[in-house]
Amino acid sequence: MSKIVFITGATSGFGKASAEKFAAHGYDLILNGRRDDRLQELCVSLENKYNIAILTLPFDVREEEAVFNSIDSLPSPWKKIDVLINNAGLALGRDYFDEADLNDWNTMVDTNIKGFMYVAKAISQLMAVYKQGHIINMGSVAGKQVYEKGNVYCATKYAVDALNQSMRIDLLRHNIKVTAIHPGAAETEFAVVRFKGDETTAKNVYNGIDPLSAEDVADVIYYCTTLPAHVCINDLVITCTQQADAIYFNREKS
Secondary structure, three states: OOOEEEEOOOOOHHHHHHHHHHHHOOOEEEEEOOOHHHHHHHHHHHHHHHOOOEEEEOOOOOOHHHHHHHHHOOOHHHHOOOEEEEOOOOOOOOOOHHHOOHHHHHHHHHHHHHHHHHHHHHHHHHHHHHOOOEEEEEOOHHHOOOOOOOHHHHHHHHHHHHHHHHHHHHOHHHOOEEEEEEEOOEOOOHHHHHOOOOHHHHHHOOOOOOOEOHHHHHHHHHHHHOOOOOOOOOEEEEOOOOEOOOOOEOOOOO
């Protein structure tokens, strides 16, 4: 088989753009997402365009049993995974701490931390057998700097940052590379989901700037996986030129 990349949250945003990028370079794909119809549509499109092999795994990363059963049931040739793009995650709401919705908090914790860990554990166990592999953990500038009304979303991304560091240490003995990529403002479905379908508010997030695209981030992910075997980018923050960090922007387009 060709090299294999496993992508969570593959139906939109960074996950979908990464699927396109790796498919274009001849990788076979294992694509995960909650929306099976979108997975199947993407699968057909990429198979026809690039003549690669694709498996789809339509499970919710929050469901521990589904994660481990789905990955454990992969056909043997598909278990030699070269790259995991641990991408599934979301922000819900942007409210003051004392006014936030507990359901939003629980969904973010269950997805961004627990689901993140379930997938990474299951895949790292497979990689350990072959003493190789590369795990790309998708963080955020929100995991480097807290901003107003970011509270629990920021907390989940700080957890991703800590877990990325600990995974790199614990998986060192298996020769597994671990890379965290922390994007800044990127125009995907992220803001629409955060603001629960309010497209006007979501669009305002990017007023006056040229934000990152999903393709920009996918290019960086791919680059990190193509370095020589003895080279690993451990931690990488990527923003558009008009963004300095999680808070400061220059919103005057040149």
